[in-house]
Amino acid sequence: MKIRIGNRYRLTLWAAITLGIAGCLLNPERPDASVYGDPPHNYVQSAKDAIAARTTVDHNHRQQDIEGIRLQPRYKFWSSNDLLLGIDWERSWLTSYRNRAGGAAVTQLSPQDNNETNTVWAFYAEDAQRFFDDRLVVRGGVRKTYGTTTLLPTPFALTLVPGSVNYQATTYTVGATLQIADWLNGRVGASSGFRAPTATELGSNFTVTPIGTTIFGNPTLAPETSQQLEVGATALWRGLRLDGALFQNVIGNRITAQTLSSIRGVVVQQYQNNPGNIIVQGLEMQFESDVIRTLALSVPSSWRWTLFSNGYYNFNMTDYGAQQLRIPTSAATRINVYELSVGTRFGQDDTEVPWNLQLIGLLRGPMDYNTEESLSPVFFPGQVRNVTVYEKSAFWVWNLRGEIEPRKGVKFIAALNNVFDVNQHPIFIALDQNPCGANQPAQNGACGNSMPGREFMVGVQVKF
Numbered sequence: 426m427k428i429r430i431g432n433r434y435r436l437t438l439w440a441a442i443t444l445g446i447a448g449c450l451l452n453p454e455r456p457d458a459s460v461y462g463d464p465p466h467n468y469v470q471s472a473k474d475a476i477a478a479r480t481t482v483d484h485n486h487r488q489q490d491i492e493g494i495r496l497q498p499r500y501k502f503w504s505s506n507d508l509l510l511g512i513d514w515e516r517s518w519l520t521s522y523r524n525r526a527g528g529a530a531v532t533q534l535s536p537q538d539n540n541e542t543n544t545v546w547a548f549y550a551e552d553a554q555r556f557f558d559d560r561l562v563v564r565g566g567v568r569k570t571y572g573t574t575t576l577l578p579t580p581f582a583l584t585l586v587p588g589s590v591n592y593q594a595t596t597y598t599v600g601a602t603l604q605i606a607d608w609l610n611g612r613v614g615a616s617s618g619f620r621a622p623t624a625t626e627l628g629s630n631f632t633v634t635p636i637g638t639t640i641f642g643n644p645t646l647a648p649e650t651s652q653q654l655e656v657g658a659t660a661l662w663r664g665l666r667l668d669g670a671l672f673q674n675v676i677g678n679r680i681t682a683q684t685l686s687s688i689r690g691v692v693v694q695q696y697q698n699n700p701g702n703i704i705v706q707g708l709e710m711q712f713e714s715d716v717i718r719t720l721a722l723s724v725p726s727s728w729r730w731t732l733f734s735n736g737y738y739n740f741n742m743t744d745y746g747a748q749q750l751r752i753p754t755s756a757a758t759r760i761n762v763y764e765l766s767v768g769t770r771f772g773q774d775d776t777e778v779p780w781n782l783q784l785i786g787l788l789r790g791p792m793d794y795n796t797e798e799s800l801s802p803v804f805f806p807g808q809v810r811n812v813t814v815y816e817k818s819a820f821w822v823w824n825l826r827g828e829i830e831p832r833k834g835v836k837f838i839a840a841l842n843n844v845f846d847v848n849q850h851p852i853f854i855a856l857d858q859n860p861c862g863a864n865q866p867a868q869n870g871a872c873g874n875s876m877p878g879r880e881f882m883v884g885v886q887v888k889f
Contacts, residue, residue: 477528484524485536491517505555509566513547519624522580535582541624545572551598560604568596576624590627592648594619600655610659612670617653622646626680626696640682641695649698650677657709664718668711676703681759683750684797684811692797692810701746703757707739727776736765736788751812756793758814759852763790772828780829787824789851792817796854799867805854820849822876836886846879 493515500508521536551566575589600614628642657670679699686693716722716730742757752758765788772781795814807813826840848856853874855863861872 477530480525480527480531482524482526486522486524487536487538488520489517490520491515505559507553509551511547511549511551513545513549515543515545517543519543533581535579537625538623539579539582539585539625539628540577542575542577543572543624544575545570547571561601563601565599566597570594570596570619572621574621574624574627576628585628588628590622590644592621594621594648594650605658608661611656612658613656615652615654618651620649620680622648622680622696639693641693643696646680646696647678647698649680651675652677662719663721664715666711666713670709672707672709674705676705679703682797682811687810692799694797694811699744699746700749701744703744703746704741705739705757705760706741707737709735709737711735727773729770729772729774729781731770733769734765734767736763738763752795752814753812754793754814756814758793758795761790761792764788765790778829778831781827783826785824785826787822788819789822790819792852794852794854796852798853798855799864800855801862801864804860804862815854817852817854820847822847822849834888836888838882838884838886840882842880842882843876843878848875848878850874850876 493513495511495513497509497511500510502508519538519541521538521540523534523536525531525533547568547570549566549568551564553562553564555562571591571593573589573591576585576587578587579585596617596619598614598616600612600616602610602612605611622643626642626646627644652675653672655670655672657668659666659668676699680696681699682694683697684692684694712732712734714732716732717724717728739760739762742760742762743755744752744757745755747755747758766785767788768783768785770781770783773779774781793814794817795811797811799810800808802808805813805815822842823844824840824842825844826838828836828838830836848858850856855861855873857873857875859872861868863873865872
């Protein structure tokens, strides 16, 4: 339902119901992650990995509710100028609980996110000025943010001390776009940003696993900051769009969990700000083509065929705080060197029964990772957790999705994710496989972490 008042205000209401089922097609070569599976030969079991301490259920529930209001009046000083003023108010609640079940020694633990509320006020202004018949547009803006993060009582986190932390930040954006030719636009920009620490990062002390990885909060955390520079161009030609940009991002006070001690699989960590800046420089590309229009194919107007791709390559990633953390490399960790997404969508629209079929491939590039996992000393000798750096290798994942709308507002959906059943994980080194790459005595009955295997989904979506 749409309500329009004059030409300036419009209210749009919509609702949809989506129902579906999903499942995984198990690969018989991939070991079952059952916590009561038989341990491998020569497996030295720790007391905390005894059968009585193993879990059959470890459900961590996290729910966030948000309410807010936004006011954005606009004003024109003259015909080629646009001024936007804004006031945002937002309040959010994060509610978590955790339920564990299993052997007689299994106890309840606090969830991996503390309960919290966040209240944010933001005041901002942005002005845009057009020159030379709108071929050049110059923009600039500033934003002042005031926020309060409140730590609330959390189930089974008996030592938490509820309280509030106030923060404020000033950010900016400035840039320009120039129409160089009818088919080519250029741009340049600079901006800043920030991320305030969460209540979990400020005041957590939860246990991740019964083996004993405990993470403590840090009430002295400073907000993460970033400074971005970008220069780029966009080319358009007969349904073809190509966009490229060179960028630099300087990240300050990056918040990570740093290991304080690691003794026999029991790890104690604390959230800390990175002691130095991280500089990332790279190239970002986007490509999209309406193939029928680009190739001037003679087909009925209802047919649709698009190709699309986007990706980036970071040719410089330097962490100037790594050596202070005893990390034996200056390369930024936990950041992919490159990523690439490619896909195609084919189908019919504006017809009695619209349908489409989509295929998307995602290439996750290599990443240096100072993992918190306890890895097998057989395959990974000499590991010092959160200090020893390993390279996570690149891999592809392909996903397939189809939709058909036999009646307006009623759509049937089917999807097949991880078509080739790739056994990988975007971050973790030790995978759910045999032989196990993790340190068995530090496991909770299973071994390693893998993303879902071949997964199928079917569903129906009804809009009204």
